[in-house]
Amino acid sequence: MARTTNWVVLGLTLTFLIGPFIIIIFAGASAGESLAFPPAGLSLKWYAKVFTVESFRQSFMLSMFLAVFGTLAALLIGVPAAYALNRYKLPGDETIRTIVAAPIIVPGIIVGLALLRYLVVPLDFTVTMALFFAHTALVLPYAVRVVSSSLHNLRADMEEAAVLLGCSRLQAFTKVVLPNIRGGVLAAFILGFVTSFNQVPVSLFLSGPGVRTLPIDMLAYMEITYDPSVAALSALLAFMSLAIVFAAERLLGFSRYV
Template sequence: MTPRLFTPLVLTAVLLFLIGPFFIIVAASLSAGETLVFPPQGLSFRWIVKVFEVPSFRESFAMSMFLAIGGTFAALVLGVPAAYALSRYKLPFGETIRTIVSSPIIVPGIIVGLALLRYIVVPFGVGITAALFVAHTALVLPYAVRVVSASLNNLRSDMEEAAVLLGCSRLGAFFRVVLPNIRSGILAAFILGFVTSFNQVPVSLFLSGPGVRTLPIDMLSYMEITYDPSVAALSALLAFMSMAIVMLAERFLGFSRYV
């Protein structure tokens, strides 16, 4: 087999491996049958409609949105100043700080969830919602720091120095010069954090409790008692939502420049 033919075949095989499960889920969500099967048994949109009729899905979706938006916003409030300090100043143990900040990405989510449950939630009696909020903020924080740092590295520092020389305070220069110029990076960090938090499973699995569950955990619980295609329909809708968010971010923000 010639290299010119081998390369397209390998590329096609990789693409099928990556996106094949997505097409299977979409096809299964359109099945007219009563159980989750592939190939689908007929064609029907009733399972997509049912997704919006399940009360637990609506409640857990609201919780996931709260955690994704609130946790990402909190991570940015903490991460933007941290990224600025790491990018603009030679801090003692700067690389060590970067490693510690990035640890939620490096450490498996199951370990993070178990550690939070064992050493914070149980000993201090932290509520479920508060524990989930703190956990999601901690998980998103590394993305906020890394993406905003990349944006700051692309911003010339002499622009800020010029503002200071013209009479602006350091804080004023940060809000009037730095923030407007890294706005796209902050928005990209928010979108990446939102998608990461919304789809988080391992940590949420340990910290969820009675009456308080995120949507991915609720989907797992739903499949334990019901095996109809509504879970596939919800999975397809969430996949399309994530794809739409990322595509819009790439179209208007140049998302690939920051991640």
């Protein structure tokens, strides 16, 4: 009895959480002209159309660029910061921690607007640059947190031993620490990638003629055309995210780090 109740509750919850996604997959596979479920016959024409829309191609490239390089940049400054916060007794380390974590607390729409008003307009930054900075800042807290937790699990005396055995501090880091937190860094990268790629509010104001991230472009497309191609694109993107996450899970047990 208790078992049945258990599965009923879980079944209902999961239907609510995942059902809409399944509907999107099928609505995108419609043979008809408008978005509907159940679809008017099945066809892959809208999935094919996605690849012919030029603005999707452009905005996909921009979103990819931001997600990959924004996350790499965040790791580049985030990993040393996480290392320093874990291994050194720094003056003001709480302040540093708060500053680095701040982007997670401030609503994205405000970040986008602030960067537009005070970087793009007066300092002549391009919108793409502002997007790059915004996405880097947004991913930074995740990078620091995830890498911190994997550094936390790594005993500091290993590096000390390496230093005693004649390594420089940098060698100790690259030869001993880095290989051991590889999984954490990769997990941070994937988390950062997915966060950046799906980000909407930050990019809302940071768009200009011809410069739009993919989610913003999808919103704009939906306003203009009401065909199932946005559903098809949504489904494709979801599969892309899932493939990345599953590959990571297979390779290194991604969920241990998140």
